[in-house]
Amino acid sequence: MIEEPGLSDQYPTASPWPLFVALGLALSEIGVFVGLFPVAVFGLILFGGSIAGILTESGYVERPWPTLLGVGVVLIVIAAGFTLWQVPVADIALSNVGTGPLFTRLVAVAAAGAVMIAMGGVASVMEQTAA
Amino acid sequence: MVAGDIVLTGLMAVLLVGVAALLTRVENWRSYTPLAGGGAVTGDETTVINREKPAGIIRWLTTVDHKDIGLLYGLYAIIALAVGGIMAMLIRIQLVTPAGAILGNNAYNSILTSHGITMLFLFGTPIIAAFANYFIPLLIGADDMAFPRINAIAFWLLPPAALLIWAGFFLAPVTDNMIEPARTAWTMYTPLSVEQANPGVDLMLLGLHLSGVAATMGAINFIATIFTERNEEVNWANLDIFSWTILTQSALILFAFPLLGSAIVMLLLDRNLATTFFAVEGGGPLLWQHLFWFFGHPEVYILVLPPMGLVSLILPKFSGRKLFGFKFVVYSTLAIGVLSFGVWAHHMFSTGMDPRLRASFMAVSLAIAIPSAVKTFNWITTMWNGRLRLTTPMLFCIGFVSNFIIGGVTGVFLASIPVDLILHDTYYVVGHFHYIVMGAIGFAAFAGIYYWFPVFTGRMYQRTLGKAHFWFSMVGTNITFFAMLALGYLGMPRRYATYQFDGAIAPLTQVSTFHQAATVGAVILFIGQLFFVWNIVQSWLEGPKVEDGDPWNLERDGMLDREFQWFDEQLEADSPEKDPSLLADGGQEEQDDS
Numbered sequence: 001m002i003e004e005p006g007l008s009d010q011y012p013t014a015s016p017w018p019l020f021v022a023l024g025l026a027l028s029e030i031g032v033f034v035g036l037f038p039v040a041v042f043g044l045i046l047f048g049g050s051i052a053g054i055l056t057e058s059g060y061v062e063r064p065w066p067t068l069l070g071v072g073v074v075l076i077v078i079a080a081g082f083t084l085w086q087v088p089v090a091d092i093a094l095s096n097v098g099t100g101p102l103f104t105r106l107v108a109v110a111a112a113g114a115v116m117i118a119m120g121g122v123a124s125v126m127e128q129t130a131a
Numbered sequence: 132m133v134a135g136d137i138v139l140t141g142l143m144a145v146l147l148v149g150v151a152a153l154l155t156r157v158e159n160w161r162s163y164t165p166l167a168g169g170g171a172v173t174g175d176e177t178t179v180i181n182r183e184k185p186a187g188i189i190r191w192l193t194t195v196d197h198k199d200i201g202l203l204y205g206l207y208a209i210i211a212l213a214v215g216g217i218m219a220m221l222i223r224i225q226l227v228t229p230a231g232a233i234l235g236n237n238a239y240n241s242i243l244t245s246h247g248i249t250m251l252f253l254f255g256t257p258i259i260a261a262f263a264n265y266f267i268p269l270l271i272g273a274d275d276m277a278f279p280r281i282n283a284i285a286f287w288l289l290p291p292a293a294l295l296i297w298a299g300f301f302l303a304p305v306t307d308n309m310i311e312p313a314r315t316a317w318t319m320y321t322p323l324s325v326e327q328a329n330p331g332v333d334l335m336l337l338g339l340h341l342s343g344v345a346a347t348m349g350a351i352n353f354i355a356t357i358f359t360e361r362n363e364e365v366n367w368a369n370l371d372i373f374s375w376t377i378l379t380q381s382a383l384i385l386f387a388f389p390l391l392g393s394a395i396v397m398l399l400l401d402r403n404l405a406t407t408f409f410a411v412e413g414g415g416p417l418l419w420q421h422l423f424w425f426f427g428h429p430e431v432y433i434l435v436l437p438p439m440g441l442v443s444l445i446l447p448k449f450s451g452r453k454l455f456g457f458k459f460v461v462y463s464t465l466a467i468g469v470l471s472f473g474v475w476a477h478h479m480f481s482t483g484m485d486p487r488l489r490a491s492f493m494a495v496s497l498a499i500a501i502p503s504a505v506k507t508f509n510w511i512t513t514m515w516n517g518r519l520r521l522t523t524p525m526l527f528c529i530g531f532v533s534n535f536i537i538g539g540v541t542g543v544f545l546a547s548i549p550v551d552l553i554l555h556d557t558y559y560v561v562g563h564f565h566y567i568v569m570g571a572i573g574f575a576a577f578a579g580i581y582y583w584f585p586v587f588t589g590r591m592y593q594r595t596l597g598k599a600h601f602w603f604s605m606v607g608t609n610i611t612f613f614a615m616l617a618l619g620y621l622g623m624p625r626r627y628a629t630y631q632f633d634g635a636i637a638p639l640t641q642v643s644t645f646h647q648a649a650t651v652g653a654v655i656l657f658i659g660q661l662f663f664v665w666n667i668v669q670s671w672l673e674g675p676k677v678e679d680g681d682p683w684n685l686e687r688d689g690m691l692d693r694e695f696q697w698f699d700e701q702l703e704a705d706s707p708e709k710d711p712s713l714l715a716d717g718g719q720e721e722q723d724d725s
């Protein structure tokens with residue numbers, strides 16, 4: 001599998017990740033605060049993915065997938081925590097997505113978390129089995 | 132609504148797939164895994180490195196080199212300066228006649244708001260970061276910043292921040308004015324900023340939040356760099372003055388910006404999720420003012436300390452003398468840093484706060500003038516009996532000192548409660564802070580750009596154009612902002628789109644005369660900046676190459692700092708047949724042994 005060396009292998013002063021970490025953070029903030037569901041979900045995925053990428057590239061972790069999974073878990077915990085704290089139990093229902101302003105946003109955060117957990121999990125397994 | 136969501140989902144999906152595709156094209160992330168070579172930054176199987184950086188636009192999008200990032204910050208700040216400057220010209224043209232010449236009230240308020248925020252957050256902070264990024268590592272003998280990637284992340288947060296802050300201007304025409312530019316003024320006082328339903332305000336707040344995140348990341352990076360990356364020869368006793376001011380500024384940012392960020396989030400929640408942080412039944416509207424100014428006053432020192440450092444660094448070079456009382460300049464920097472957190476309520480003297488509290492804020496505000504004056508006396512004493520060379524950077528330094536004195540003294544007047552109760556919310560305040568933000572901070576930025584122009588371009592600017600730039604700026608600044616001080620004494624309130632008040636508030640004839648004078652000054656100032664842009668662009672492209680590592684002849688006074696020594700090494704290492712445009716990169720380390 002050793003093909004072309006990547007950009008950051010070739011050039012010590014280049015890394016493709018920072019741009020996307022920043023873009024991911026910007027999109028996440030817009031999505032969550034303005035309440036644009038798709039922007040929030042994709043922004044958070046981009047953010048989490050870039051964090052996994054940049055940590056791997058700079059050698060803080062060995063493989064990106066557990067990080068991605070971890071970011072997903074953190075997001076779900078945050079969303080669940082806020083929901084239990086601020087949303088009345090009776091209102092926690094899938095049919096309420098799109099009506100309660102806070103609840104919808106929290107579902108977006110949780111959805112992004114779930115996608116990241118799935119991606120991280122599947123990729124980890126695939127990597128293990130491929131090796 | 133549903134259709135909109137589907138479109139957005141599609142757009143976002145395309146974006147994400149595009150990002151992933153791009154990443155796979157430029158980056159081989161499999162090489163990170165232990166399977167393919169160690170997971171370190173450079174796998175050892177990599178082919179011979181013959182250049183430090185990828186070519187073309189990819190280089191600029193992926194760079195983590197502090198010098199490149201410094202240049203990016205610089206470009207960004209200059210663009211913001213141009214945008215903010217054009218907004219300022221619109222404001223000045225509007226006010227030539229009492230009825231307002233070109234703008235409606237809403238347009239005026241939008242432009243006024245954006246002008247302030249653009250200049251402070253998109254020009255002021257980034258231009259300082261530009262100098263700090265490029266030169267702090269060189270001055271302290273570090274290879275790069277402590278966290279190069281975080282450095283790049285901090286920069287890349289800024290373009291989205293600018294787009295968000297200006298979003299209302301782009302979106303108003305396409306959304307049928309559903310989303311308009313914010314009209315909150317840069318202080319975003321509640322209840323006004325909660326009640327404006329316009330989503331453009333949310334976007335602006337998010338942009339500000341991002342710029343705050345960026346500033347905080349940068350500050351952490353500078354603190355870590357200055358503490359841990361100095362080379363053995365640099366210790367606390369001989370650390371240069373610019374690094375000292377950046378260190379202090381970074382500490383201020385670390386305490387002030389997260390607070391602004393939190394206050395902005397609270398405001399966003401009040402606006403969108405019906406919380407009551409700033410509502411009468413909650414924390415009350417004055418809470419915003421306290422939080423904002425607890426950030427806001429340190430912010431003005433965040434903006435002025437590094438320019439003071441630049442002047443303290445550059446002015447001695449052209450005076451032929453070492454900075455007078457270096458130690459005291461450092462102490463006064465630290466003193467200002469501490470005191471700046473104890474004066475915020477001088478922006479709130481007229482809000483009906485407790486008079487005893489008010490008096491203590493007045494005392495600290497008067498006290499903070501002392502370290503500022505210490506610096507001023509030190510600059511003057513440095514020049515005293517010196518061998519002055521009136522180069523362009525030196526002219527801008529002298530202009531800085533002169534404008535800072537006027538700005539500072541008017542500040543001391545405002546810090547006195549009885550005077551402030553009369554002058555608050557008049558043009559006097561506008562004149563005061565513009566003497567500092569334009570007359571001092573702007574001038575120091577120009578001084579830095581001219582002084583280091585040879586280092587970051589490898590070329591020399593055109594001296595005559597530089598001097599024209601200085602004199603137009605100096606004359607323009609003083610006409611414009613002195614007229615504003617006079618307008619304030621006449622009682623002209625700030626933030627008015629028109630002033631047809633027929634003597635009821637202020638004498639109309641004099642007021643319009645001074646407004647016209649201010650506009651004439653602004654035009655002169657504007658012309659000066661045209662010289663600047665022309666000079667920089669043309670000299671960068673075809674100015675004469677600098678062949679000497681000491682273009683300012685500093686060796687003879689023993690004042691050649693480390694960044695020029697570095698520059699000299701670059702010149703030596705750079706063999707003549709090399710592509711000259713690579714010079715600015717400094718990316719020639721591997722050639723050193725040749």
Ligand code: HEM
Nearest residue numbers: 431435477478496500539542543545546555556560564567
């Ligand atoms: C010598 C020290 C200074 C003192 C004692 C001082 C004092 C004051 C006071 C009392 C006010 C409030 C006036 C009012 O609204 O009624 C004020 C406003 C202001 N000052 Fe200063 N100042 C000083 C230095 C500076 C510096 C160095 C800067 C900028 C870098 C600055 C920027 C501002 C700004 C931006 C405002 C207006 C804020 C607004 O209402 O929009 N000041 N100053």
Ligand SMILES: [Cu+2]
Nearest residue numbers: 428475477478
């Ligand atoms: Cu203040």
